[in-house]
Amino acid sequence: MTIDFKALYPKLIHLLLDTVFVVDEFGQIVFVSDACQPLLGYSADEMIGTRILDYIHPDDLERTLAAANSVMSGKSHTDFRNRYLHKDGSVVHILWSARWSEEERLRIAVARDVTALRQADQTRNALYRISEAAHAAETLRALCDGVREVIGELFPESDLYLAFHDAEKGVLSIPDWSANQENDWTEKPKDAGTAIAEVIRTGQACMASRDPAHQGMGLITPPKPEDADWLGVPLISPDAVLGALVIESPLPGIRYREADRELLQFVATQLATVVERKRAEERLRFMAHHDALTGLTNRSLFYDRLETALRSATRNEGRLALLYLDLNGFKKINDTKGHETGDQMLIEMARRLEGCTRETDTVARMGGDEFTVLLTDVHGRASIETAVAKFRELMSLPMNLEGKAFHVSCSIGTALYPEDGATARELLSKADANMYLSKRHTS
Structure with a gap:
């Protein structure tokens, strides 16, 4: 043939x-x-x-x-x-x-x-990069920054929004990348009717239209499949929807397809697992360095902060002050009104102390009803006396606890670096002694 x-x-x-x-x-x-x-x-x-x-x-x-x-x-x-x-x-x-x-x-x-082959390579690389970012990042925000780089490589022509949902407040916490500063977050309301709210409500991915007036939020009105320029996928833990991962097109002509949804959902699934682990690590880290009742810095972290502040003051010829505070008559209130009332009083005191200090200062609970305040960059005894008067005035205001008004006062001892000591031990001893001296004068 x-x-x-x-x-x-x-x-x-x-x-x-x-x-x-x-x-x-x-x-x-x-x-x-x-x-x-x-x-x-x-x-x-x-x-x-x-x-x-x-x-x-x-x-x-x-x-x-x-x-x-x-x-x-x-x-x-x-x-x-x-x-x-x-x-x-x-x-x-x-x-x-x-x-x-x-x-x-x-x-x-x-x-x-080779589109499918490239997507498989991207997926494998994304998994590795997210794992790498999780190991390198010490905080949730640092993890978000690492994920941003991964998404930026997968979708280089898209804008990224990563939102975590606070169910109690009904708000979204979003890393503020516009400021390019570590630990900056922006809170936005989870407005019903937006595409991102629908993703969080249903726990389902959504292709929608970009809302030019509200970046990252998306319009709930579904576009034609070929016109989707907003894509959101949920971050799901075993117990709840943690938030959403969103990409949207800043320019006309960029549209998202089913393959994009599958890739972004894969990244979101891996990210949700890592976020849960990172949150658990942060909770453990917080518990190790903070007082369980008030949330204030605990004794060990306060010592570290004080040592660091002393080294900085020594190098820069600066000054700092240490305040030791004790509630007057707290034991009597605790014994007669109950430990729950006493605990609420300590929590209220902690919030008041935080309210009249700066971010650069440190407030700590040393134990019982004793608190310390580290004030950095001070300008002599006159400024310390002004600060002490402010603390006394704030503490003298009535505390409304369980429907009852309680009037309390506090004894305050101070120590100033370098006049009253050059080491943490010397300053703490001086402030403690002055606090008990103040207590005797008021008793």
Whole structure:
């Protein structure tokens, strides 16, 4: 049996899963196999006679032209990768094998769709990067910064919003990346009717439209599938929806597809697990350095802060003050009114002390009804006397606890660096002695 191979070749070419392109020296497509339709969404008839460059992703146009010129100069390519635009607007990643036929003056190339392979690589890399960020980050905010880099590489043309939901307050806590400062957060209300609120309410991913007036929130009105320029996926723990991970298009023309949703959901699933672990670590770290009742700095962390402040003051020839405070008559109130009332009184005292100090100062509970305040960058005894008078005035205000008004006072002892001591031990001893001296004068 004689086989007509010339007649068979076209049929074989159209059976190939990879797409065969033949392009003339002017960049016009003169032949394309039937595999072009599943690859780019266009039929062969639609593509023949058009320019191959019309289908290339704009960001890859320059280097694709350089590769084409290289092929036409006689250098074959077997591993060139670039991006093309599908008929539906999505991006297709293609691996090319191409050579130049000088006799026919034609560029012959075979195109393989490697989009799924690239997505698998991205997914694996994202998992590794998130794990790496989780190990490196000491705080939740630092973890968010690491995740931002990962998402930025996966979706370089999109804006990212990462929101954590506080169910009790009904607000969203969002890292404030506009300030580019560590630990900056912004709180926004979780407005009903927004796409992000729907993601958190349902625990389901949502493709929606971007709301130009409210960045990251999204419009709940569903767009046509091909017009989605907002994509949000939930951060889900075993017990609740922690928040949402959102990307949106800042520019026209960028649209999200099902593959984008799957990739972002994968990242969100890994992130939710890491967030739960990071929150648990932060709670343990907080408990180790803070008083369980009042939330104030505890004795051990206060000593560390005092030592650090002393070293800084020594280097910079600065001054600092240490205040030791004790509630007068607290034991009697605790014994007669109950420990719950006593605990509420200590909590109220802690909040008042925090309310009249700066962020650079440190308030600590040393134990029982004894508190210390470390004041940095002070300007002599006159300024300390003013601060003490302010503390006394604030503490003299009635405390409304369980429907009853309690009037309490406190004894305060002070010590000033460097006049009253050069070490933490000397300053604490001096402030403690002055506190008991004050207590005797008021008793």
